[in-house]
Amino acid sequence: MIDFEFVKPLTVADAVKALAAEGAQALSGGQTLTPTMKQRLATPSVLVSLNGIAAMRGVSVSGGTVTVGAATTHATVAREATAYPALAALAGGIGDMAVRNRGTMGGSLANNDPAACYPSAVLGSGATVVTNTRSIAADDFFQGMFTTALEEGEIITAVSFPVPLKAAYVKFNQPASRFALTGVFVAKFADGVRVAVTGASNNGVFRWSEAEAALSASFSAAAIAGLVVPSDDMIADMHGTAAYRANLVKVLTGRAVTAA
Amino acid sequence: MTKVTMTVNGMSVSAQTEGRTLLSAFLREGLALTGTHIGCDTSQCGACVVHVDGQAVKSCAVFAQDVAGATVTTIEGMANADGSLGVIQAAFQEHHGLQCGFCTPGMVMSTAALLAINPKPTVEEIRHGLDGNICRCTGYHNIVKAVLAASGQDATAMAAE
């Protein structure tokens, strides 16, 4: 690893200031960034830990909204987001125990790995990503693999989830990494159903609009039985063909609806 | 270089660190606590698991300066005060839950963290709870038995033998 200056600000404002430095990079849980730095694929000159900012940690409930501080670990979300059980369950299935104790929601979303779990919850819930400068609707936040609406130096501070009537996330593990080979988050709101799919597409997390329409009409696995998931944009690799992933999208959507 | 102080296995310790010094290196090189092992560079094998403020973490994916001031427990701190094996360690020996021993420190630390959250886990919960620790020797059979035994359950009956 190339050496760097490590700083650990206590406020968002100080973190923003630190990130303005040449070559500065934010560190959250570090479960992805640290291995990347070992490979020297990331070589920040200043590493700005967000783990000292108390205001970015914790889960709160207000009305029908669950808000998660961006530096909240997966383990904390799993334990404390009881007002949104599907979100808590998703968090409890990310990585492994030790990863969940360090990895954070903000880190995961900022990285936007196409096989990460959280993006599907955020998109599937129609959540709002709050940063130090603005609020970004989930539909605007994800812009393809490893790409988000975040500007240089912008920090996610929290994510607000409207709690649906029913929801579930079903993940099919990539057997080596335990990321999602495909994962589907289904959420039923009073005004309709959202279905977000991770792991499957070359374009990163996406909404399966045909399923949303069918499920909004009838919230049952049978409602999507007749749909066909096109495999054109699906990832094909040693772990699964494009057709296989397309199949998983449909199978897992049905299972998520049943589980919700 | 920045001086970092932590409480490791009950003792306050300090060492000079670079920004890039990982907690694993702080322990292994700075404090000569070589029981914490490095088995991969992608933070997946779990051989380096230690406890930071009571929680299991992969010490190869945490910077030492990020956990300055923390209370850290490593495999070297898991024995009883008189030096005898702790409950989990003793169960691993009793049930032959280790062979080459390389993954064992992480396995013991993850077990301790699991049992702290879930004192009587089912077999399925144990297998899920240890899915971040790779063992190439045991096939996990005797590790799961050891964890059952360490949690006061009837390992032999539950392993259906």
Add this chain to the structure above:
Amino acid sequence: MPKDHGIGASVKRREDIRFLTGTGNYTDDITIHGQAYAVFVRSNVAHGRIVSVGAEAAKGMPGVLAVFTGEDFKDVGGNPAGWLIKSRNGEAMREPKRPVLAHGKVRHVGDAYAAVIAQSYNEAKTAAQAISDASVIEELPAIVDMRQALADTSNRVHDELPDNECFDWGWIEDNRAKVDEAIKSAPHVTTLNLINNRLVPNAMEPRASIGEYFPGTGDYKLTTTSQNPHLTRLLVAAFVLGIPENKLTVVAPDVGGGFGSKIYHYGEEALVLAAAKKLKRAVKWTAERSESFLTDAHGRDHVTKIELACDLEGNFIAFRTETMANVGAYLSNFATVTPTFLHGTLMAGPYKVPNVYVNVKTVFTNTAPVDAYRGAGRPEATYSLERVVDKMCRELGLDPFEVRRKNFLTPDMFPYTTPVGLAYDTGNYHATLDKAIQLGDVAGFEARRAASAAKGKLRGLGLSTWIEACGIAPSNLVGILGARVGLYDAATVRVNATGNVSVMVGAHSHGQSHETVFAQIVGAMFGIPEGSIEIVHGDTSKIPFGMGSYGSRSLAVCGQAMANACDKVIAKGKKIAAHMLEANEGEILFSDGVFSVSGTNRSKTFGEIAFSAYVPHNYPLATLEPGLEETAFYDPANFTYPAGAYICEVEVDPDTGKVDIASFTCADDFGNVMNPMVVEGQVHGGVVQGIGQALLELGVYDENGQLLTGSYMDYAMPRADDVPFVTVDHSCSTPCTHNALGVKGCGEAGAIGSPPAVVNAVLDALNRAGKKIDHIDMPLTPSRVWSAMNA
């Protein structure tokens, strides 16, 4: 109360104490005062001509002490192959030089062509990157696919060879015509094309080496992650660097698993020694996991066509195989024996088949070297046989249990010489099959299948009956077969003056529990507490000699050497006792730690004899030497032949293709068992490695020779939640007839017998569900299973 000591007791392991308290001593745990760090500059391309090495780029960089390139080693020896195999036409195999650092060409991704030594690891790493960036390597087309490698002789891994074939081996060539004829005239022939997937061993401890040089004496010391320190010393001394053997100590301290990958000598070991001499300070190298993926010898990687000829009742008439075996870019030490004598000689299985012929072509490719990995050749043989038998049963509508039963050798047929040259000494294959059927509750399968079906899951049952040749190896026989060294083993038993015992063994434990189990044997033989016996292994300066641990050989070969040395100690003790008790040697009895004069109450304890041996005043020196230490070298008369029957049940999710192992049952014959707890642990681990091969693991290179599965992100290791408990039994024991311990070896069994049981179970599930699927290549990933179901 179960027995807590002695032979046959599940004695708890003494080595666990240090491993459980973080006080083990693995190579990377060792820090030598003033040590420098080596980092290797490795090829990014699979095949390329080294135009220039940018060594100059590192000069003057912070901390850099030295740079080595292939040029520095071009005049020293290469790392040789341990077995000389002859082709069918009588020609010797092609054996290209395997240099310490690549020179002229790089031949696989990860092939090291330079090394930097620096004050710190990070400085060495930075300098290595600078050298890599400054080096010019003209990329050549990568040779990855074996068929293409054989077809295209213009593009060669080794320019000096005429093509990419290492050898074309027939076993037994004299059988060939008869086997061809038998197949031509057989009532039924089942043909199966299959791939035995490339595996990456993945011992959890990455390889590491520390070289030291002591200028005052000219001595060298290599501390290294080895299963086989004496072989490494021999290779470094006699072949690679020419260091006098008496000036080189090789120590393999605690080693975190091997599974074959740490048997061999690797160039990194020679480099740290050479660097230590040049710099006059210790030089340490520890592999990153990504380096382990790229450079540890891989396993398996066979492409096979097998034909089974039989009558319509399923009585076997002939087996014939054609295999292409990948050896990678260079010949690793056992690379040539693994696909030949550890594979072809097992192709009769536990069956009374009269005609067998095996053809193996080994192929150089621009991939990591391939060598023995847990089971080594025998899993490949077992997989081919047990898969084709299963396919035949399906074609002819026969019961796979009955077909095996009717073809098994029967206990009255031993000793039995197979058509592929081995002489099985003993076994009872019907007994292990019956035991597996009982423990696996085959009778209850239909009910379980119905229960699975009610949940929407497809349940299947798979069987594999296997045999292996281990206890490697009878030196005379392997010498005839091409081994360049005999494969005996050695032990010294030193009774100290105060009556405790130091036992120096040539076997090396890297998980196998020798420190505990070997002490059980010595304790039982001497009638003394096991706690007073120390098993010393892994240090060439302390141990007479040894061939290390692999091939399920530790107990059957080294253990027997140790037992023989104990017998010599007892014989010497009787001499001493006769002198002390003023009796004739022939009158001395030894039992439970006491030497006594027959028919009297006169006796001396083991401890009294030991003390006397070292502080004598009145020995008749012409006939009785002081001291009580004996060494034995033991060469087995034959291989040992463990065998067993494995039954696997799976549930397949038809919507996703995911396979779950519902149960796995093993009934093994390992001969006599010294420590059941340890033996069962070995089987658990082996079975899960086999399940890993069957369902999860695959080393994949793309067409450019880039390793796609180069980390745990893509190489799927079995995790705790991938596997079930494994039911094991070793009660159907037929002790080995040619070693006194009666032991056969158990380390590889699980990995040999399990893959076909898993695959057969999945295919059983699919076929029962009406899917006519003959075969799916391993690993049976969800995507592959689903794709086969939806083809």
